[in-house]
Structures are given as structure tokens and as C-alpha cells.
Amino acid sequence: MLLANLLTFVSFAAAGAIPYENVPKSTCTNPVKRVEWRELKAADKQSYIDAVLCLKTKPSRLGLKTSLYDDFPYVHHKYNLITLRECGYTGYATYWDWTKDVKKLAKSPVMSSKLGIGGDGSDTRTETLDGKTIRCVNDGPFKNLRPSYQSRSPTELLTASHCLYRELTDGESEGSIISAQYYNATYVAIVQKNAKFETYHTALEGGPHGIIHSSMGGEMNPATSPNDPVFFFHHAQIDRLWWQWQQANPKARLSDYSGETANLKNQQRGKAALKDLLLMGGLAKDVKVEDVMSTTGSVLCYKY
Structure with a gap:
């Protein structure tokens, strides 16, 4: 799957399908169930939050002068659940079903100041970053979090x-109303009806995936969006939707992967394939795309 227990982040680029029979045989016999943030017990929420903060106290694994937390936005990857385990978290990976919070993102339990990630950026607490004024999050457990990188x-x-900063497009503003059309339950249901990965990927990326990034604003806009803890909840939700899409026709969709690869440094593009490697940037062992197409295959072991 796109987002996994290795918790890598990849875009929905890919290539021609291979026969279903060639998908790695499952070695997963007891998959854990990922749950929505609202379903976690208070103690598990607090443990998760504490573990994320703990990553900021751990040294970089990439030889950087920053922290383990900063390794992930540095290479645009997700936390490894095993890494959170090292910081005492024993619960499940979790996601944010934002279809339950249309036009009221700021009021979502995910953004609670007590057992959530905190709210919008503050008008009274600002900083200057790369010549621009940013609105700092001024409540919740991450109000003192200081990410080390920003992508230009x-x-x-x-x-x-x-400071951790956000700038939500929310409420009844014109921008919020327009954005909400592309991540509400009705629109998501339309996206999920796409029969082929090629069109499904385009609809999901151009709709809910991108819209939540822009609706959250702030840290969620640049390539260093893993700076914001909400990044991980959001991408687990995208993973969940892809998982649901696959489950509707697993024989065809567990190997339906099409598109192209892109090298941002030299602008070279090519036809992607299931044999391609997903590069972990030194945070974990590289894996082949085909090995993580299923959440209950040779590498992953979870469900929704």
C-alpha cells in the first residue's frame, strides 16, 4: 500500500500491471486494524503524542545535526511505526477521516488542544521564515515544536x-466552501468508483489529497509537509481510501499500478514499474513497489 508500516510516503505514480499471480504471497497471518483518531482511547492518544515529541529528542539517523523527527521532512518520508515504538508508543497507527469534519476542520477532535495536534496558527504569535510572516500554532502539545527545515x-x-505554523481555509469562507466540495463524503464516493488506477490516482491526488494539504495551509503546503504531525494522519487516510478501493476488486487492483517516475533533480521521467524501488532515504531498507501493494503481503501486516 501507499502508506505502510514502513510508513513511507510515495506519490501515486506507477506503470503497467503485472499478472496477479506474481504479487508476493502473503506472510501476514494476523493483521492489526488501524483506527480513526476518534476511536483511540485517551491514554493511547496521549502516548502517541508523547512518542512524536520524543522523536525530537532523538539524534538524526542520517548524520544530520538535527533530530530524528527532522529526518522525515528532510527526505519527505513518514514516521516508521517502529520508531514510535522506541519512544514508548504501543498502540496502532491512526488516520483522520476528514469527511466527518467538512467545513469545520479546526473543530475536529484531531485538532484538539488537549488530545490532538492543536489548532490553527495564531494572529498574535508570528515569526519570519525565509522573508515571509508565518502564524505559529499557539495551543496544544506541539505549540513549542520547532521544525528544522523548510523547502523553498x-x-x-x-x-x-x-515554529510549527498553520493557516487553515475553514468555516463558511468562500475558499472553504469551494475546497469542501473536493473532500466531502459525496465526492470521495465518486472518486472511489473509478475502475482503473490511472484515473483513480488522478481523482484522488487532484481532489482530497491535495485539497487537505492546501486547506491546512502552513507547513502542509511545502515539500517539508511532514513537519506537521497532521501530515501522518492525512496520509494514513489516503492509504485507507486506496485500501478500500483495492478491496473492491483485489484480483485486479492489487497489481494495478500505472504512470511515470520523475527525477526532480535532472527532470528525467520514465515509465514506472512494480519492480521499481521505493527509496527510504536511509531511514529504512528500500523496498520494491510490488512488495507493498498489499497491506497483508510480504512486508506489511495491517488493515482498516
Whole structure:
């Protein structure tokens, strides 16, 4: 799957399907069930939050002068659940079903100041980052979190300690109403009806995936969006939708992967394939796309 227990983040690019029989045989016999943030017990929510904060106290595994937390936005990857285990978290990976919070993202339990990630950026607490004024999150457990990197472009990274910042498009504003059309339950149901990965990927990426990034604003807009803890909840939700789409026709869709690859540094593009490697950037062992197409295959072991 796109987002996995290795918790890598990849875009929905890919290539021609291979026969279903060639998909790796499952070695997963007891998959864990991922749950929505609202379903977690209070103690598990607190443990998750504490573990994320703990990553900021751990040294970089990439030889950087920052922290283990900063390794993930540095290479645009997701936390490894095993890494959270090292910080004491024993619960499940979790996701945010934002279809339950249409036009009221800021009021979602995910954004609670007590057992959530905190709210919108503050008008009274601001900083300057790369010549721009940013609105700092001023409540919740991550209000003092200071990410170390900010992307200027997909290929240019700025080293600059700064506050966690957000700028939500929410409520009854015109922008919020327009955005909500592309992540509500009705629209998601339409997206899920796409029969082929090629069109499904386009609809999901161009709709809910991108819209939530822009609706959250702030850290969620640049390539260093893993700076914001909400990144991980959001991408687990995207993974969940893809999982549901696959389950509707597993024989065809567990090997339906099409599109192209892109090298951002030299702008080279090519036809992607299931044999391609997903590069972990040194945070974990590289894996083949085909090995993580199923959440209950040779590498992963979970369900929704």
C-alpha cells in the first residue's frame, strides 16, 4: 500500500500491471486494524503524542545535526511505526477521516488542544521564515515544536528552525466552501468508483489529497509537509481510501499500478514499474513497489 508500516510516503505514480499471480504471497497471518483518531482511547492518544515529541529528542539517523523527527521532512518520508515504538508508543497507527469534519476542520477532535495536534496558527504569535510572516500554532502539545527545515522548492531545502505554523481555509469562507466540495463524503464516493488506477490516482491526488494539504495551509503546503504531525494522519487516510478501493476488486487492483517516475533533480521521467524501488532515504531498507501493494503481503501486516 501507499502508506505502510514502513510508513513511507510515495506519490501515486506507477506503470503497467503485472499478472496477479506474481504479487508476493502473503506472510501476514494476523493483521492489526488501524483506527480513526476518534476511536483511540485517551491514554493511547496521549502516548502517541508523547512518542512524536520524543522523536525530537532523538539524534538524526542520517548524520544530520538535527533530530530524528527532522529526518522525515528532510527526505519527505513518514514516521516508521517502529520508531514510535522506541519512544514508548504501543498502540496502532491512526488516520483522520476528514469527511466527518467538512467545513469545520479546526473543530475536529484531531485538532484538539488537549488530545490532538492543536489548532490553527495564531494572529498574535508570528515569526519570519525565509522573508515571509508565518502564524505559529499557539495551543496544544506541539505549540513549542520547532521544525528544522523548510523547502523553498522540491529541490531546494532551507535549514531554519521555526515554529510549527498553520493557516487553515475553514468555516463558511468562500475558499472553504469551494475546497469542501473536493473532500466531502459525496465526492470521495465518486472518486472511489473509478475502475482503473490511472484515473483513480488522478481523482484522488487532484481532489482530497491535495485539497487537505492546501486547506491546512502552513507547513502542509511545502515539500517539508511532514513537519506537521497532521501530515501522518492525512496520509494514513489516503492509504485507507486506496485500501478500500483495492478491496473492491483485489484480483485486479492489487497489481494495478500505472504512470511515470520523475527525477526532480535532472527532470528525467520514465515509465514506472512494480519492480521499481521505493527509496527510504536511509531511514529504512528500500523496498520494491510490488512488495507493498498489499497491506497483508510480504512486508506489511495491517488493515482498516
